[in-house]
Amino acid sequence: MSAHLFFLLVALLFSIGLVGVISRRNLFVVYMSVELMLSAITLLFATLSQTLNSANASVMSLLTIAIIAAEAALFLAMIIHLYRINRTLDSEQCTSLKQEAL
């Protein structure tokens, strides 16, 4: 399979993730969209490892997975915590820090 198809897949996954972060209101879906973007980049690194014929990029994708895991731990903890406080995961409900009118 040619690398171009993988690049196309990376672009698609990244865009889906970006659209998800921007348009969805449920915090859990937002979190999954961010993960999708980061995973797309991991795939990009893995593909680059193949095309550039170097192991460096594979190592980078492994490092990236570790960082994503750290972020996921914090994200999931935060989602559970917010659910306990608000009893909802709708980000539209979080409006207590609104800018007061001039």
Place this chain on the structure above:
Amino acid sequence: MMQDILLALPMAIIVLGAFVLMILGQSKKLPLEKLSHVSLLFLLLSLLIQLFTINSYAPHFLFAEIFKESFIVDKFAAIFDIMFTVGAGLTLLINNDYFKSRNYFSGEYFALLLFSVFGMMMLSHAHELISIFIALEIASLSVYTLVGYHKDNHLSSEAMMKYMILGALTGAFFLLGIALIYALVGSTSLTDIAQYVEAHNIQELSLVLVGGSFIMVSILFKIGAVPFHAWIIDVYHGAPYPITMFIASTFKIAIFAIALRLYLVDFASVNSFWNEMLQAITIITLFGGSWLALSQKQVKRMLAASSIVHSGYLLIGISSIGFGSDLAAAAVMFYLIAYFLSAAGAFGILSFIASRSSKQMTYDDFKGFAQRRPYMALMMTIFMLSLAGFPSTIGFLGKFYIFTSAIESGQILLAGLGIFTAFVSVYYYFKLVAMMYFYPSTTPQKVFPLNVSTVIIAMMALIIVWGGIGTSLVPYIPGADGFINIAVDAIKSLH
């Protein structure tokens, strides 16, 4: 090898301290004050080693046979390291009363603080894109947690949520930028990238330019430049006061450390590509930040919005670098020192007041403050003068150098707009001063509490005035020209 260990020791001590505090924090018997002393001890130890080694080495890579070119030690990184350690130390000292007055603080607070300082130090030393990303994540993840530290308060949790979602989003952009640059250059080391960029002309570098732009987006987000500023006021408002102080002064500087390194070393030969983009962002940051600051009622939110304006001034400096001003990089560095002192002081006073009451501090709450606490009001006035850029304070010299470099590089428009927003900023800073001095107080004058926080705040006010008018006649204490010499030295070590 021995020398490398000595040079890496400041970072190692900080991360060791973080782990020690994580273990000590589990103990129920140790009071928080003891933990605060332990973390201060580690910070002090690290600071002492930094001060001893600062003049004793030439720029070189740390543990080159193991880490290749991942970490560099030079004067630039050393100066930033000192600022991070001092910033964290000041955060702990000034907020000595604050965390005793709130019951939600626990041992992990100190461990997280040290972890984020470690991340920032790693960031200023990093010389390779993946290490930069890892360092940035270590610092950011700790700061996200600290922002949401007041668990029962929905403001704090909401601030954390906003910061984290947007931070993770821009983190993804940063990583994409790294991947694109790697795809073209085949290496993530800044030396290799700089060589590659120099050897090719701009038509062949489209991937590096796109990747660099992605990285720039995420840096602009972290410093809160205007199209990416949505989080900044809410996060500063929702976070506990010590954390607001820490983000506003220390974390912001860390981002500029890496921005300067990337811009001056990595993309040095193509940075004219971003000139127009940076100019446009600078202009809307100055205007948007001023507008936001004018419309705030709470002092904490006003200071948050004004920090956007300060990012704007720093961006003037950065875009002057692109137009080939020699002074600009040192001017940015000097402005960072000046802003660090003034912002830490202003937020320090807020947190000092907040430790004695639980009010949301609006402008009205400051009415008659000068009668109640004349000395605190005086210091607050000094910090406000410095933030507004009034002559005889260090803030004035910072703005002076920034605008000089803008004029030197021919950006008269940016310099003019900068001066204009400086005049606008007089309104929202002096509104606070007017509130403090022009209204009578309902309660009688309180005695000046002589403790660690107030003494430190007073010292910072003195340094701000000394940095504006002081001379270098007193040995070992840098005066007004001493600070700029430090900045020039630091920038020189980059090349």
